[in-house]
Amino acid sequence: MRIPLERKVLNENDRIAAGLRERFQARGVFCLNLISSPGSGKTSLLERTLEGFDKSRKVAVLTGDIQTDNDARRLARFGFPVRQITTGGACHLDASMVERALTDIADDYQILFLENVGNLVCPTSYDLGEDARAVVLSVTEGEDKPLKYPATFHHADLMVLNKIDLLPYVPFQMELARENARRVQPEIEIVDVSCTTGEGLGRWRAWLEAQL
């Protein structure tokens, strides 16, 4: 009984997402949907990214969470428009949440980051009108995650391997993680970063600029 309704909800989501995508394309906006487990470092990656941007850059961020506006507060201090989407229980962002949150932001951003709810499963099914998806995997989580959550990695354009400063202390095999990601998505691009030490953030920024 569940499937028909889920399909209806997803069709409605796709309709709104298509509208968002059209708006973004008409204005030359690059929109990135960031997906990961809780605590993989999406917010830290955005902090380091915003920190590195010239204040004249036209950047906006929507950040999703079940509860709390912790992430919006962490991100707002860089001076760019940031809005918290508190889903109140929902395990993912959907296109209508994004549409609503954007009404409150001046329409001149050129880069839009959508930080999804921390969840490696459910966000995958919801198109938000984005141009690209990045999945963040931290080296403390284990290199089997692309195989265990294949849909999320299959639909990602980029895998950010985060927390590489912790590699000396965990049994994580970088090459195996990359192989696993490429097994489910052979075209995936991969950058290794540490949001703590800053290592690799240049490659992440280069990837981002190349998308604009």
Next chain:
Amino acid sequence: MRIPLERKVLNENDRIAAGLRERFQARGVFCLNLISSPGSGKTSLLERTLEGFDKSRKVAVLTGDIQTDNDARRLARFGFPVRQITTGGACHLDASMVERALTDIADDYQILFLENVGNLVCPTSYDLGEDARAVVLSVTEGEDKPLKYPATFHHADLMVLNKIDLLPYVPFQMELARENARRVQPEIEIVDVSCTTGEGLGRWRAWLEAQL
């Protein structure tokens, strides 16, 4: 439109879960539902737990994942009955999956571990007939997680703070994590462990034995 159907699905789940709980209570089984983010260490905790059990203990494990039977293979080597539940996309275990998986296991276990799908959100809503819930939080994930995923921590009896061997390398504040957990669940018990070094596993085992 979504709520009535979700309620119907949950009612059906509750009915099956109540049946499981009755079966477990009639036989004096202790059933523990383990919930966490992907990569927090549920499987590692179970490995160390099974490893420490006398072979005569009557223990069984059901381990849930979207894809792969990696976890079942990791856990099967200790000689206790272990079954993988591959949900094929579903973001949580439900009571009917547990019921089906149990048909294949001899009915003499006294401890049943249910390792849920790695997800801090969705598993919370699904009663599996368990006696207790444990949420595993690793110190690499950030101490704000109980506030950001309050339902999961609110319904937990125990929080296992895992990977404490990594504390020297991450900015995690143990006392703040404990405070946050107690804000959403004042009665929660907390044990700090490292499945890598074995530190704290005695307290975890003591908690477990006290439930039997």
